Ligand SMILES: C[S@@+](CC[C@H](N)C(=O)[O-])C[C@H]1O[C@@H](n2cnc3c(N)ncnc32)[C@H](O)[C@@H]1O
């Protein structure tokens with residue numbers, strides 16, 4: 001079981017909320033593709049001697065900005081270095097404004113078999129507030145065009161908790177998303193990150209974060225509507241029709257090793273985590289001129305791994321297996337935090353059956369707070 005992530009660090013314009021790594025200048029794009037294919041050769045052995053890729057994920061940034069030739073070059077390098085399972089899940093993140101009929105034909109002819117389309121909203125003023133490059137009309141059109149081009153395996157991203165007088169706009173966004181009939185939806189609460197335009201506005205006082213209560217109510221609406229439309233919540237922000245989980249992301253949450261390529265990508269080999277430098281020029285120069293991938297390596301102690309497992313597993317519907325935590329990762333939670341575990345259950349925030357701790361809907365609202373309290 002292995003996964004490959006490729007980070008494509010370019011975007012047409014900067015969305016006002018986003019602090020992922022990307023550049024709006026395309027000056028280095030072709031050199032980047034060259035460096036990425038070189039990195040595929042340099043680091044193929046990271047996943048062991050004969051890995052078979054079960055999942056490939058092109059994320060960003062905006063992978064739909066790659067030309068057909070660039071995409072071909074990248075896949076040729078992947079198939080040269082790795083065995084790819086015949087039923088591998090191969091996802092590409094796409095922005096609606098890139099999904100022209102020509103682009104969709106190119107993608108349909110490529111190995112990509114799953115599209116993750118970043119819609120964020122169907123409401124024009126919210127799209128403008130977020131500085132998205134697409135219109136409200138394009139949100140729905142892009143998904144229908146992808147379906148017409150033969151893509152059935154589609155995920156859409158939405159953002160909730162955008163400041164508004166009532167919950168009506170969020171309800172309309174959800175209804176518009178359900179009407180598309182896609183098997184997978186990711187819905188993220190707006191986070192105001194330092195260093196973004198929203199972050200600066202918050203600091204200057206020209207923008208306010210929506211009250212926690214407002215966001216919590218939208219999360220509750222989300223859970224109700226998802227259940228009503230037959231979608232299962234398999235992670236705090238991820239919902240799918242039965243059996244349609246993203247295999248790539250599920251592998252991250254299960255602690256399966258993966259290789260991340262490109263600037264800002266992270267990798268995990270079972271013991272260490274590696275972070276590639278989040279700088280396009282430094283990445284391209286180091287890889288192409290010195291055959292080196294500039295990265296920091298973090299040795300994960302048993303304690304780090306136990307904490308990571310706690311944090312990720314409690315966000316999932318499967319929950320946290322306390323026997324695994326004790327036997328494989330050396331943390332005996334009932335022995336060390338017995339009182340807090342009982343308190344969580346008494347407050348209705350978690351259930352504990354057969355050694356598996358699962359957060360309730362109420363508990364999920366406080367997931368970050370609860371995991372912090374359980375950290376060693
Ligand atoms: C990093 S983007 C990459 C994909 C693609 N460029 C796009 O815009 O859809 C992946 C997703 O992260 C989510 N995201 C990024 N920053 C966020 C923030 N500050 N708050 C909430 N969601 C965010 C958005 O829903 C976005 O679709």
Ligand SMILES: C[S@@+](CC[C@H](N)C(=O)[O-])C[C@H]1O[C@@H](n2cnc3c(N)ncnc32)[C@H](O)[C@@H]1O
Pocket residue numbers: 005007020059060061091093116155156157184185186246249259260264265266267
């Ligand atoms: C988890 S993905 C969104 C999942 C999507 N909604 C889906 O179900 O397919 C969100 C973002 O995480 C980032 N990401 C994922 N794996 C990464 C890795 N190994 N290294 C760096 N960034 C990564 C990418 O920027 C990606 O846009």
Ligand code: SF4
Pocket residue numbers: 010011012013014015018019020022060061062095118
């Ligand atoms: S949300 Fe997507 S398109 Fe917008 S800046 Fe972030 S990565 Fe780029």
